[in-house]
Amino acid sequence: MNYKDFSVEEIDIVMQQAWHAFHIYRKFSLTQRAAFMKAIAIELENCGDTLIHTAMQETNLPEARLRGERARTIFQLNSYAEACEKGIWLAASIDTGIPDKTPPKPDIRKMLVPLGPVVVFGASNFPFAYSTAGGDTACAFAAGCPVIVKAHPAHVETSEMVAKAILVAAEKCQMPKGIFTHVHGANFEVGKALVIHPYTKAVGFTGSYSGGKQLFDWGNQRKEPIPVFAEMGSINPVFLLPEKLKSSANDIAVLYAGSITLGVGQFCTNPGLIIGIDGDALQTFIHDLGKAIQKTEPALMLHSGIVSAYKKNKGHALLQEDVHLVAESETMVEENQGLPTIATASGQTFLNNPVLQQEVFGPYSIVIRCKDMPEMIEVAKSLEGQLSSTFMATENDITENDELVEAVKNICGRFILNNVPTGVEVCLSMQHGGPFPASTDSRFGSVGADGIKRFARPIAFQNWSNNLLPDELKNENTLGIWRTVNNELTKEAL
Numbered sequence: 001m002n003y004k005d006f007s008v009e010e011i012d013i014v015m016q017q018a019w020h021a022f023h024i025y026r027k028f029s030l031t032q033r034a035a036f037m038k039a040i041a042i043e044l045e046n047c048g049d050t051l052i053h054t055a056m057q058e059t060n061l062p063e064a065r066l067r068g069e070r071a072r073t074i075f076q077l078n079s080y081a082e083a084c085e086k087g088i089w090l091a092a093s094i095d096t097g098i099p100d101k102t103p104p105k106p107d108i109r110k111m112l113v114p115l116g117p118v119v120v121f122g123a124s125n126f127p128f129a130y131s132t133a134g135g136d137t138a139c140a141f142a143a144g145c146p147v148i149v150k151a152h153p154a155h156v157e158t159s160e161m162v163a164k165a166i167l168v169a170a171e172k173c174q175m176p177k178g179i180f181t182h183v184h185g186a187n188f189e190v191g192k193a194l195v196i197h198p199y200t201k202a203v204g205f206t207g208s209y210s211g212g213k214q215l216f217d218w219g220n221q222r223k224e225p226i227p228v229f230a231e232m233g234s235i236n237p238v239f240l241l242p243e244k245l246k247s248s249a250n251d252i253a254v255l256y257a258g259s260i261t262l263g264v265g266q267f268c269t270n271p272g273l274i275i276g277i278d279g280d281a282l283q284t285f286i287h288d289l290g291k292a293i294q295k296t297e298p299a300l301m302l303h304s305g306i307v308s309a310y311k312k313n314k315g316h317a318l319l320q321e322d323v324h325l326v327a328e329s330e331t332m333v334e335e336n337q338g339l340p341t342i343a344t345a346s347g348q349t350f351l352n353n354p355v356l357q358q359e360v361f362g363p364y365s366i367v368i369r370c371k372d373m374p375e376m377i378e379v380a381k382s383l384e385g386q387l388s389s390t391f392m393a394t395e396n397d398i399t400e401n402d403e404l405v406e407a408v409k410n411i412c413g414r415f416i417l418n419n420v421p422t423g424v425e426v427c428l429s430m431q432h433g434g435p436f437p438a439s440t441d442s443r444f445g446s447v448g449a450d451g452i453k454r455f456a457r458p459i460a461f462q463n464w465s466n467n468l469l470p471d472e473l474k475n476e477n478t479l480g481i482w483r484t485v486n487n488e489l490t491k492e493a494l
């Protein structure tokens with residue numbers, strides 16, 4: 001079905017309703033918000049196979065992957081709901097007054113409160129987990145904010161079905177009108193109108209660098225700038241340290257051929273850059289990786305736009321001076337399939353050419369051959385911010401190369417040892433975000449319940465009497481949440 005783009009006037013009505021809903025919903029208890037999120041999870045499950053089949057048709061993603069992604073989305077909604085109720089994210093703190101101090105110390109109590117309506121833009125490669133009822137939406141509801149989702153044009157029907165499930169849950173939980181709106185817009189003006197609307201108070205985005213940076217700029221150019229939390233592309237560098245590489249070149253090659261081509265390379269955590277020190281072990285690795293890639297079958301990518309961007313960006317990378325093709329899949333590529341490809345270049349070539357740092361979204365990776373450890377460190381220091389970085393290393397490799405460890409720590413949000421970056425566990429300790437340009441705000445991440453904090457701000461209540469304070473800050477602590485009371489973390493009442 002063709003959905004009409006929303007006009008600026010329609011967006012204004014949507015935002016007015018969201019603003020109205022905000023003033024009701026922000027007063028809802030943590031338990032009410034959690035119940036709403038859990039009800040959305042149930043409705044998503046109730047969408048049954050039809051939702052999976054619709055997503056398969058729209059995205060070319062296989063059934064098992066989509067079932068897994070829906071289960072993950074349901075888990076996100078339920079686990080963020082539990083986190084919402086536990087209230088740790090509220091960072092409630094109380095410093096009781098000392099009236100007879102000179103000058104008297106006032107009673108001060110602080111907690112996080114919701115920002116207001118949040119506009120969410122999802123990515124094409126995660127039609128459930130980073131889209132309509134995905135992590136950003138769940139976090140915003142937990143924080144106490146209404147949500148307006150801009151449907152991704154690459155999976156509008158899927159988005160529409162999920163939106164309906166959210167609205168059914170909203171009705172069952174007696175949420176205010178305007179708590180959630182699904183907006184269509186296949187042109188950028190719709191996105192712009194949403195971001196610059198005065199009632200929009202934050203934006204959550206998952207997608208490309210160009211899209212995220214544009215929304216971020218619009219958010220900052222407003223009369224009242226707002227936070228735009230954009231999770232963007234990344235090349236997720238992998239460092240092959242000498243001792244580990246010498247002992248396991250073949251195993252690493254096989255492991256990485258799988259990671260590079262997982263989901264046809266369409267993950268923001270795809271390892272697009274592999275760095276080693278030239279020598280026999282690295283040559284063995286390149287050879288074995290090439291062999292494994294030759295045997296990997298090409299598969300359908302998400303949509304024709306992603307395929308042409310892959311071909312264009314890969315072609316551009318391969319055309320750079322002193323970049324050499326190592327291997328491509330031996331199977332002929334059919335229309336809309338992504339051809340697994342490995343390239344290589346020297347450390348100096350990489351250092352001289354910023355094009356080689358650009359994300360090629362698809363089953364492609366480049367192996368950089370450094371002449372020695374100082375050059376590997378130089379390469380690490382030259383890298384832009386990344387969602388993840390990986391060390392394939394022994395303990396000796398790590399203890400003997402502190403400068404490299406520190407350089408890599410400085411550029412990434414998640415630092416992996418002897419594993420692959422693809423696969424992002426949903427849990428509180430996960431960090432999915434990194435220094436710019438991986439994300440627009442490296443202090444936050446979009447996976448795990450800590451993401452709720454993105455859509456809230458602190459407010460301190462000074463000198464308020466107990467009965468007038470929000471329940472979260474009252475002496476009795478009837479909610480039983482963790483609070484820092486006079487610098488001690490406790491659940492006790494005062």
Ligand code: NAP
Nearest residue numbers: 121123124152153186188191207208211214231232233268
């Ligand atoms: P995308 O093209 O940036 O699209 C994401 C959403 O933003 C779409 O709704 C899109 O609308 C909108 N958008 C993009 N550019 C815009 C602009 N200039 N103005 C207004 N709206 C704009 O991303 P994608 O192709 O869906 O996803 C692939 C990219 O996402 C890759 O780079 C991948 O690495 C990244 N990604 C990152 C993460 C992460 O967690 N960091 C996760 C998954 C994917 P239109 O479709 O109408 O353009």
